[in-house]
Amino acid sequence: MEIALPPHINDVKGFLADDEAKALYEQxxxxxERGPVLEVGSYCGKSTIYLGLACQQKNSVVYAVDHHVGSEEHQLGEMFHDPDLYDAGEGRFDTFKEFRRNIRLAGLDDTVVPIVATSEVSARHWHTPLAMVFIDGGHSLDAALCDYRCWAGKIIxxxxxxxxxxxxxxxxxxxxxYAIYKMALASGLFEPIARVNTLGLLRRI
Known part of the structure; x- marks a missing residue:
């Protein structure tokens, strides 16, 4: 399936492989058409763009949940720190400006709804059923468990x-x-669809 990608897509910072991106788009x-999509962990918007392009075709929306101050591995001195995304004046990592720029250049301002907060805060009073949830937030066990517990039960x-x-x-x-992937399978609420590179896809039963 050919995807009409924006010209700047290869310049968008991120850690999503092409086959994973295509799989997200297709899912x-x-x-x-059945409801909105929500992602946890937008970073600079690469995955958001693929999800957004799909939702745009179906007149749906993507809720993009990210506190935009980076996960543990993005902080100063850590393995995935990017100095271009560090705001020296504020003294902290900040991806939101870059995220907004990439979404605007992709023509998705009316499709992507940024939620600049943690999963815990965002989900606290959330009542909208979700057609798809993509979890790619913090990779500590506490963060991953929080993301899963906040959102998995809200999928239709x-x-x-x-x-x-x-x-x-x-x-x-x-x-x-991988731990929350196994937890989802063991819950009896999900069945596997496919594994694409490091992306696991499951369907709510």
Whole structure:
């Protein structure tokens, strides 16, 4: 399936492989008529753009939840710190300006709804059923568990749960996303759709 991507897509900072991005787009396209999509962990908006392009076709929306101050691994001195995204004046990591720019250049201002907050705060009074949830937030066990517990139960029957950065072997990467993936399967609420690279896709039963 060909996707009409914005010209700047390859310049958008992020950690999403092309096959994972295409899979997210296809899954969002398949369910977006039934309700909105929500992602946790937007970073600079790469995944948001793929989800947004699918939702735009179906007159749906993407709620993009991210506090935009970076996860543990993005902070000063950590492995994935990007000095271009560090606001020296504020003394903290800040991806929101870059995120807004990328969404605007993609023509998705009327499709993407940024929510600049944590999962816990965003979900506290959330009542809207969701057609798809994409979890790609903090990779500590506490953060991943919080994201899963906040949002998995809000997915409609037949909706999609996508979890990024699944590494079954500890030497390949952090285990928290894989832990919540296994938790979803063990819950009896989800069945597997596919695994695409490090992206796990499940359907709400």
């Amino acid at each position: 969002a396209l398949s369910v977006a 029957t037949g909706g999609v749960l996508a979890i990024h950065d699944l590494f079954p072997a500890p030497e390949e990467g952090g285990q928290a996303p």
